[in-house]
Amino acid sequence: MRKKAYRKIDIAGPGFINFTIANSMYRDALVSIRKQKTAFGTTEHGAEQRILIEFISANPTGPLNIVSARAAAYGDSLYRIMKRCGYRPEREFYINDAGNQVDILAESIELRYRELYNEDIGEFPVEAYHGQYVIDLAQKLKSIEGSRLIHVAERDRLEKMKEFALAQIMAMQQLSLERFDVEFDSWVSERVLRGQGTVEEILSFLTEAGCTYEMDEAVWFSASKFGDEKDRVLMKTDGSITYFVPDIAYHITKYQRGFDKMIDVLGPDHHGYIPRLKAAIRALKHDEEKLEIIFLQQVNLFDEGEKVKMSKRAGMIVTMDELIDVVGKDAARFFFIRRKPSAHLNFDLFLATQKSSENPVYYCQYAHARIHSILKKAKKENIDPDDFHTRNLKKLVRDDEMLLIKQLVDFPNVIIAAADNREPHRVADYVVELSGMFHKYYQKHTIVNKNYPDLSKARLYLITAVRDTLKNAFYLLGISAPKKM
RNA sequence: GCGCCAGUAGCUCAGCAGGAUAGAGCAACGGCCUUCUAAGCCGUAGGUCCGGGGUUCGAGUCCCUGCUGGCGUGCCA
The missing domain is CATH 3.40.50.620 (HUPs)
Incomplete structure (x- = not known):
């Protein structure tokens, strides 16, 4: 039996023909997304280059x-x-x-170090590094080496300081990067x-x-x-x-x-x-x-x-x-x-x-957390989303449900476009859009309702796909997917 | 001078290969919590898409030109 791919076709103004895709096509796509689980969005587009x-x-x-x-x-x-x-x-x-820059760094440390031993270093040079961290590093060096370095030849002293400073600063930088994932x-x-x-x-x-x-x-x-x-x-x-x-x-x-x-x-x-x-x-x-x-x-x-x-x-x-x-x-x-x-x-x-609310990251993470608590609620109501046959997806008939699925279907293409144009911001924009669609959907429809277990399960099936896609996209952006906020 | 980037709502920014009435967040104003999280939703208001030409059935998007802002134009890295 062949399914109809289009629900309706009509002429919409000069040069436009609108094809309305049948809901069954969207439902099939949703099933395919769920079947792919965490691999959804993964493609072979880059051909291992x-x-x-x-x-x-x-x-x-x-x-x-x-x-x-x-x-x-x-x-x-x-x-x-x-x-x-x-x-x-x-x-x-x-x-x-x-x-040059590294030499200047060594000289800056050296001056600060000598300063710690009350040497008159005169005016701290303009071209030297003025940050507090230079003083901190000199102090640290002092606590390790004491005044020993004052007495070694200048060239060796500078070399020693360069080694020390480079190691310290690189460790600092790596720590920052770690915090940034x-x-x-x-x-x-x-x-x-x-x-x-x-x-x-x-x-x-x-x-x-x-x-x-x-x-x-x-x-x-x-x-x-x-x-x-x-x-x-x-x-x-x-x-x-x-x-x-x-x-x-x-x-x-x-x-x-x-x-x-x-x-x-x-x-x-x-x-x-x-x-x-x-x-x-x-x-x-x-x-x-x-x-x-x-x-x-x-x-x-x-x-x-x-x-x-x-x-x-x-x-x-x-x-x-x-x-x-x-x-x-x-x-x-x-x-x-x-x-x-x-x-x-x-x-x-x-x-x-x-105003942390100015940052839409919370808006998106909130959508993810919300879905988690809905699933928790379902469990409490003894509605088991796994006890579900995909033919029950016929319960999904609303335009906003189809729109959500359409947005999900788009995900792999967004990743490809972001990669090929070297524009990760496309994934960020996608996430904001998907989150917004979910928030609206949530506001309009009750998802867990024990009087309608089949409908509830169909909707849970859908929002689980939304949750997984959000989590998937969050990873690409390097941000966390909180279950609770 | 030359080169690069940008100029879209009061502010920060999207706008995919040229397509229908140009979008979002924040800020402003008015609503919505006994019901799955109000870090949310609904509504109102807000625009000569920097100006001027051109290509086209159609331009925020492409071409030319002008203006404004930023950056670059080291025997620094």
């Missing part, structure tokens, strides 16, 4: 800030979403633990990379390819031949290399590892840098199409409507930890993910603390 997602990659010179928090929420969700639809993504953190598959250290001789290798590769030259006692890369607007320095006059070289080396290792696609999630301040990186990749004859850059636009922080100026060196930053303390992990992640990556993000700390 290997994707490297590099994100955050903050300097280990201070606590993670709010910009890193946005990158963390974004990168991690993108990972989860891509994985769900059949890609094979990996998460990577590149540690810029070499170069963000994990990485690999950590790549710039120092290790440099130690492996890759820097020299890149320099000689580029020289062999004939794209370097010397001028003004520096070594240049002829980036302009490869699409950049001008040539770039590889080795400075003082013989040290620019950050550019290890960064090329790092990207070459990505190519060597054989990914189908590499995604760099970067802050907006890096976009002037991309043409030269792509130029180098082209010069070294790699496929630049495989490298995809996502720019997360900046985060503007406001407090009671006033813009908070942030500067890492001046120590005026709002840290990721502070954010989690104030608004909570779920709300913070949800807030970041709701904005599409290319949009600037205005974040008012005052609002976030004052």
Whole structure:
């Protein structure tokens, strides 16, 4: 017997024909969703393509800030979403633990350390790191080493301090990430990379390819031949290399590892840098199409409507930890993910603390919790949802029920669209919509009614699918699915 | 100057491949708790989708141009 797929077909204005899908089709779809259980939403769309997602990659010179928090929420969700639809993504953190900034960090600690022994260090330099954490680290160093370090040679002292500071700060950063439920598959250290001789290798590769030259006692890369607007320095006059070289080396290792696609999630301040990186990749004859850059636009922080100026060196930053303390992990992640990556993000700390209802994460989690308590109620009323045959789904006839099913059916496509457009916010929007539809449905109809056990079971069957889908989507966003609120 | 991102309700933002009357949350106003959680629901009000051209049966969406804001344009990372 063939079922009718359409309930009605009519002409609706110029150029529009409306097909109304038969309720039976929706019911069949619902059964299929329930049968898939937690696997619903999982597809093979990505065909196991290997994707490297590099994100955050903050300097280990201070606590993670709010910009890193946005990158963390974004990168991690993108990972989860891509994985769900059949890609094979990996998460990577590149540690810029070499170069100028790290040296400045060591010097900053050193000054604070000497200060603790009442040495006159004069004016604390502007370019040094001013944050309280630098003083804390100096103090910690003092409690471990005492005054011993005062007497060792300056070079050894700085080296020791650098080691200490890097280890401490990276541990701090990892702790913040843990609190944010963000994990990485690999950590790549710039120092290790440099130690492996890759820097020299890149320099000689580029020289062999004939794209370097010397001028003004520096070594240049002829980036302009490869699409950049001008040539770039590889080795400075003082013989040290620019950050550019290890960064090329790092990207070459990505190519060597054989990914189908590499995604760099970067802050907006890096976009002037991309043409030269792509130029180098082209010069070294790699496929630049495989490298995809996502720019997360900046985060503007406001407090009671006033813009908070942030500067890492001046120590005026709002840290990721502070954010989690104030608004909570779920709300913070949800807030970041709701904005599409290319949009600037205005974040008012005052609002976030004052009116938590402004954040729709509660709205969604509430829907999930509500369904749980309805199921609990059913149990109390001795209505067993498992004692149910799918032919009873004929009890579901209302438009809002069909609409709910339609929304559920959409879920796998939302995941695919979010993955392919690199836009996790689509999943967040989906969740808000599904939650809203459920809240309305709940308000309008009694789900558990012992006078109508068959109808109750049919509705329980439906809302269980809603609950599972919500939970499923929450996971993709990295937020919790509370059973009670 | 050049490049990138943005400009949609009072505020923060969605709007998928161009489709029907442009949506949500917050803020404002008026209702709904003896019934599965009121962190919810219903209703009212609020818009020249930055301006101007163009493509099309049809443009918030695409093209050109102008304006405004942010960022970038280092032998810093």
